[in-house]
Amino acid sequence: MKKLNKLSIIGYGAGDAANNLAFTTATMFLLVYYTDVAGISAAAAGTLLLVVRLFDAFADVFAGRMVDRAYSKRFGKFRPFIMFGSIPLLLLSVAVFSVPQLGESGMLLYAYVTYAALGLAYSLVNIPYGSLAGAMTQDPGERAKLGSARLVGALTVSSALGIFVAPLIKPGADLQQTFTTITLIFVVIGTALYFFTALTAKERVHRAVPKVTMKQSLETLKTNKPLMMLCLSSFFFLTGYLALTSVQLYYLRDVLGRLDLYPVLSIIQLALTFVLAAFMSRLVRTVGKKNVYIYSSLGTVIGGVIIFFTPASQVWIGFSGLVISLIGVLAVNIGVWALEADTVEYGEWKTGVRTEGITYALFSFTRKSGQAVGGALAAYALALGGYKSGGGAQTPDAIFGIQVAAGALPAVMVIIPVLVMSKYKLTDATHAEILKEIQARRTKTAYAGPVEANTADGTTSTDGTTLAASASTSAGLSAPAEARNPAGQ
Incomplete structure (x- = not known):
């Protein structure tokens, strides 16, 4: 296939920037918002995150079937979902961060309903968006570029949140007004980014079957062993990663006592993203996507060990553990999307039918499940340690609970993906043979x-x-x- 032009690559990356205006805002700040602004207990918030994110995982499967069944001659399979689902998604993000004071039961009910609605809306946009990459190109290097563009878009948003929003999360600030203003601004910015993606990132891969039946979807999943292995490894990786992400702010603020380092970490994250994005395509061609995934995961494990064992007084050692973990996470998050796209071709090779929607949906299902478990485990670690809402001084037990969530959980959970991917057979060379046979x-x-x-x-x-x-x-x-x-x- 012809190389992707720069505009289509940038356009694809803009889509994940828009996604993360809703998604990363929730993963970074929702637990803090629930505990420190809405006044929901850490244990109740942990259960909420677990239940709703598991619901989100099943919503992904529903969205995958919707995508496989849909087809527009004018816009293709994926872009209509991005265009027409974007505004409801972004408006629901505003609603999630606007919990009214209705008493404990009323607040919890509102939080459950709005967060579940946000998850469903996100699935109906993100599943088509993620599936679109596999339909834009089949070249491993070009797919690595799309993965890099996606990560640049996502990390630009998360870095901006860390630089400009995280420093505002301090005792005495009017956080409700802050979150309301930010999420309303994101509605305007996000809508523009989504439509830019829809206009520039177009499908180019041939498909013999525009609309896929349920039987064909299930047949593809049943025979796709590489997809199952990738899903299993991603579940545990996301469990560890979300545990760290959920308590990163707590770790800097309450353990190291340096909330001012959050913007620094975000700037480092953004710089690393551009560096990795520039070299990832070459790195993939040199060592392969599988090895990039394994080696990067090991880096995350090392970082988690440093975080867990570093005393609170050793600020810079603990901070270096965060940076090392971050490098591993960034590299995995670039390569994993290209690995997922490869499994689409494997399924087509086995059955003769391309099923981007349900393939990406199952992959996202396991990732969402891992996010649910990771976020819940982080919240439970806070609760078991006796975390006090409001961001005041914490007990040694609470400090230990935060270190468990930020360091021990990621280190233990991420070593499992390394073991799983060491047995992964769909290498780049094998994928190239599969593409030739399909053609x-x-x-x-x-x-x-x-x-x-x-x-x-x-x-x-x-x-x-x-x-x-x-x-x-x-x-x-x-x-x-x-x-x-x-x-x-």
Whole structure:
């Protein structure tokens, strides 16, 4: 395929900047907002985050099926969701940070309803957005560029939040007015960014089946072992990452006593994002996406260990642990989207049907589940330590609870993805072979004409080829016989 032009890459990155005006604002500040502004207890807030984020995970599956079933001749499969779902999503972000004083039960009910509605709206925008990358290009290097652009967009927003918003989270400030003003501004900025994405990031990958049935979706998932391994590793990685993200502000403010370092960390994060984005495409071509994922995860583990064992008096050692963890997280978050897109081709190779929507939805389902568990575990660690709302002086037990959430949980959880991905078989070389075989199958179909054929396992191929079970390829992956030898040679 032709290389992506710069405008389409920038446009794709703008979409995740818009996503994170809602998503990162919630992950960074919602726990603090619930405990320190709305007055909800840490334990109740932890349960809320767990329940609603698990609901979000199932909402992703619903959104994935909606995407697979939809198709517009004018706008394609994905862009209509981005255009028409953006404004409701951003308005719900305003509602989430506007909890009225209705008594404890009333506040909790309002928080549950608004956060769940935000999660559903986010799924209906983010699943199409994430699926769009796999439909823009099949080149690993170009997909790495899209992953880099996505991370740049996301981290530009999160860095801005850290630089300009986090310093405002201090005792005595009118935080309700702060969050209301910020989220209203985000409605305007986010809408403009989403429409920029919809106008510039367009689908280019051929699809034989525009609308995918439920049976075809389930068949693709059932045979996609690399996707399942990637989902499992991402669940544990996100559990550790969200634990750290949820209490990062608490760690700087209450453990190190240096809330002023939050903007510094955000600036470092932004600089690292641009550096990694510039080199990630070359790094992927050199060592492969799988190895980037594994080595970066190990960096996050090391950072977590430093955070957990560093005494509160050693500010700069603890801060360095945050930076090391951050480098690992950034690198993983660039490469993981390209890995997910590769599993779409693997599913197409196995079944003859491209199912970006349900594939990305299952991937996002496990990530959301990990986020739910990670955020809840962080809140429970605060509660068990006896965290006092309001940001005042904390007890040694509360300090220890924060260090557990910021250091021990990420270190323990992220080592599991390393073990899982060490067995991952869908390497870049294998993916390249798969792409060649898919293209050869399409070429044969173009000459022979589309014919519906039954597969050896009783399912139907919709791209005009007979897909029969066969022996393993040289890379150790099971492939359909017609896919392995599409021209019959």
